[in-house]
Amino acid sequence: MSTATPQKFEFQAEIKQLLDIVIHSLYTEKEIFVRELVSNASDALEKLRHTQITEKDIFDDKLELEINVTTDDKAKTITIQDFGIGMTRDELVKNLGTIAHSGSKAFLQALGEGGAKNSNLIGQFGVGFYSAFMVAKSVKVYSHSWRAAEPGHVWSSDGAGSYELEPSEGERRGAKIVITLKDDCSEFAEDWKIKEILERYSAFVSYPINLNGKRINTVQALWLRSKNEIKEEEYTEFYKFQAHAFDEPRLRLHFSADAPLAINALLFVPKDNTEKLGFARLEPSVSLYCRKVLIDAKPKDILPEWLRFLKGVVDSEDLPLNISRETMQDRSLLEKLNKVITKRFLKFLEEEAKNRPEAYAEFFREFGHFLKEGAALDHTHKDQATKLLRFASSLTEKDKTTSLTEYVSRMGAEQKEIYYLVGPNRSAIESGPYLEAFKARNLEVLFCYESVDEYVMNNVREFDGKKLTAADHADVKLSDLPKPEGALADSDVATLTGWLKTTLGERVAEVKASDRLVDSPVLALNADKFMSPHMRRMMKAMNKDGADSPVRVNLEINPRHAVIKRLFELHGSNPDRAKLVAEQLLDNALICAGLLDDATAMVARLNLILANA
Numbered sequence: 075m076s077t078a079t080p081q082k083f084e085f086q087a088e089i090k091q092l093l094d095i096v097i098h099s100l101y102t103e104k105e106i107f108v109r110e111l112v113s114n115a116s117d118a119l120e121k122l123r124h125t126q127i128t129e130k131d132i133f134d135d136k137l138e139l140e141i142n143v144t145t146d147d148k149a150k151t152i153t154i155q156d157f158g159i160g161m162t163r164d165e166l167v168k169n170l171g172t173i174a175h176s177g178s179k180a181f182l183q184a185l186g187e188g189g190a191k192n193s194n195l196i197g198q199f200g201v202g203f204y205s206a207f208m209v210a211k212s213v214k215v216y217s218h219s220w221r222a223a224e225p226g227h228v229w230s231s232d233g234a235g236s237y238e239l240e241p242s243e244g245e246r247r248g249a250k251i252v253i254t255l256k257d258d259c260s261e262f263a264e265d266w267k268i269k270e271i272l273e274r275y276s277a278f279v280s281y282p283i284n285l286n287g288k289r290i291n292t293v294q295a296l297w298l299r300s301k302n303e304i305k306e307e308e309y310t311e312f313y314k315f316q317a318h319a320f321d322e323p324r325l326r327l328h329f330s331a332d333a334p335l336a337i338n339a340l341l342f343v344p345k346d347n348t349e350k351l352g353f354a355r356l357e358p359s360v361s362l363y364c365r366k367v368l369i370d371a372k373p374k375d376i377l378p379e380w381l382r383f384l385k386g387v388v389d390s391e392d393l394p395l396n397i398s399r400e401t402m403q404d405r406s407l408l409e410k411l412n413k414v415i416t417k418r419f420l421k422f423l424e425e426e427a428k429n430r431p432e433a434y435a436e437f438f439r440e441f442g443h444f445l446k447e448g449a450a451l452d453h454t455h456k457d458q459a460t461k462l463l464r465f466a467s468s469l470t471e472k473d474k475t476t477s478l479t480e481y482v483s484r485m486g487a488e489q490k491e492i493y494y495l496v497g498p499n500r501s502a503i504e505s506g507p508y509l510e511a512f513k514a515r516n517l518e519v520l521f522c523y524e525s526v527d528e529y530v531m532n533n534v535r536e537f538d539g540k541k542l543t544a545a546d547h548a549d550v551k552l553s554d555l556p557k558p559e560g561a562l563a564d565s566d567v568a569t570l571t572g573w574l575k576t577t578l579g580e581r582v583a584e585v586k587a588s589d590r591l592v593d594s595p596v597l598a599l600n601a602d603k604f605m606s607p608h609m610r611r612m613m614k615a616m617n618k619d620g621a622d623s624p625v626r627v628n629l630e631i632n633p634r635h636a637v638i639k640r641l642f643e644l645h646g647s648n649p650d651r652a653k654l655v656a657e658q659l660l661d662n663a664l665i666c667a668g669l670l671d672d673a674t675a676m677v678a679r680l681n682l683i684l685a686n687a
């Protein structure tokens with residue numbers, strides 16, 4: 075039903091409403107119109123490719139499947155032309171004059187839900203073809219369908235409520251969209267400006283995009299290709315390009331899934347953890363794509379925050395290009411996406427740990443901090459993250475680590491808890507008084523060297539049904555060992571502990587013979603359930619209340635140790651000197667526990683003892 079003269083049509087009411095918002099919005103990211111039109115062009119080419127498989131008689135069949143963008147800064151126009159499927163007259167009316175497609179519909183719906191106040195909505199939704207009117211005085215669409223029998227047409231509108239349709243001779247197959255820019259949008263007629271926009275949003279579109287005759291997109295959407303066709307160098311090149319990185323990636327996961335969502339993902343772990351090096355906190359930077367078109371370069375929701383060190387791409391065709399974070403439906407989509415990708419990545423790490431333990435250990439040294447954050451804070455992925463943690467232990471060699479799973483597999487039947495000690499390094503923990511009781515009983519103790527470890531252990535709480543327990547805590551009950559030879563008699567021990575309690579007064583809560591000590595004379599156990607020595611130190615560093623409350627500890631003595639036996643003799647013969655020794659022993663224990671705040675009095679006393687010696 076084509077006619078020879080221009081014919082005027084009214085837009086559907088919803089389109090008028092949409093155009094009104096688009097045109098009058100103060101939205102600053104007007105540039106997304108380029109993304110929208112290029113992705114329409116790419117869709118049209120894709121549709122043509124499919125049509126070519128089944129149809130023989132295709133109009134202009136020799137044309138390359140490509141997209142040509144041209145700018146004219148004199149005429150202030152930008153033209154986006156594709157040799158895709160094109161539109162017949164009826165299709166122009168239906169596709170560009172009525173609201174039949176998902177994106178714009180969802181946009182209007184969100185507006186109805188109170189989104190009108192949010193000018194960002196356009197950026198999130200895209201609003202497809204109509205976004206051209208953010209920058210256009212007028213838009214002309216020249217099109218010829220792939221169907222040879224259908225004549226070409228030009229569709230034109232200034233967005234003010236109506237459009238015109240007119241036959242047009244000599245059109246090539248596909249669609250050519252010519253935008254005459256508004257005066258304040260003339261920058262979109264500049265080559266450099268469009269180049270920058272195309273590179274950002276459309277770098278991976280599979281059809282060639284030429285800007286003023288120059289090819290823009292040369293990097294492939296590697297994530298959509300099959301793994302065994304991709305060379306190592308290609309991955310590295312892609313990583314450097316996509317993540318703007320200079321290093322070689324440390325780990326890489328390339329996977330696809332079909333259910334519950336269609337996902338293609340290519341994730342990279344960089345070589346270094348820049349947060350550890352003291353640079354700023356990392357921003358999430360796995361980019362979200364929908365069929366090779368960028369939706370969001372730094373989406374916050376597709377991975378948990380503690381995986382913010384990952385780089386790469388997630389592409390899901392189940393996402394509308396114009397995804398919105400406002401609507402419930404999309405929220406649940408993102409949550410699903412997040413769950414699937416996170417689970418898959420953690421499973422990948424588990425496999426890495428199993429298959430390449432050395433490399434994994436190195437990865438953990440660099441990025442383990444993030445996994446600890448996940449284990450401590452992310453309830454959804456806690457178990458998986460906890461399994462990935464590694465610690466030194468009393469049974470590992472120097473510089474080697476173990477997992478909680480391995481620890482548990484070494485536990486004897488009678489051991490019910492997983493023990494750990496926090497300290498600055500291996501030799502500090504090994505030479506302290508706390509380890510020996512566990513060593514004597516063949517109990518493995520994990521060594522935690524980082525200041526976050528205690529917090530992590532407290533939050534993780536248990537693993538495989540076994541409680542994580544600080545080995546220096548007063549509550550730890552250990553099995554009896556055979557009574558050592560040459561120890562003080564029980565009655566003497568009772569006398570000595572009684573005397574120590576009186577002599578040391580308020581500074582101790584309890585004094586008793588130790589079931590832990592083997593080589594050290596005394597040890598102090600934390601009597602305060604709620605504040606461990608490490609926590610106390612941290613609070614002190616942060617100047618927090620409570621850190622200054624006087625320390626009260628349980629003092630345990632080793633009845634077999636020469637110093638204790640000597641002290642027993644001395645307390646009868648020279649109580650004054652014995653008192654000095656007792657106080658010094660308590661201070662020694664406090665030093666080992668990291669609880670001696672001020673050494674001045676201790677040094678003075680020590681000098682006195684030395685003078686007497």
Ligand code: ADP
Pocket residue numbers: 110114115118156158159160161169170175176177178201202203204248249
């Ligand atoms: P969407 O892309 O979400 O469908 P748009 O507003 O971007 O919404 O486009 C509306 C419709 O117009 C498309 O679905 C398509 O049928 C048609 N269309 C837009 N651009 C082109 C083009 N370059 N070639 C062919 N058809 C197009």
Ligand code: MG
Pocket residue numbers: 110113114202203
């Ligand atoms: Mg579109």
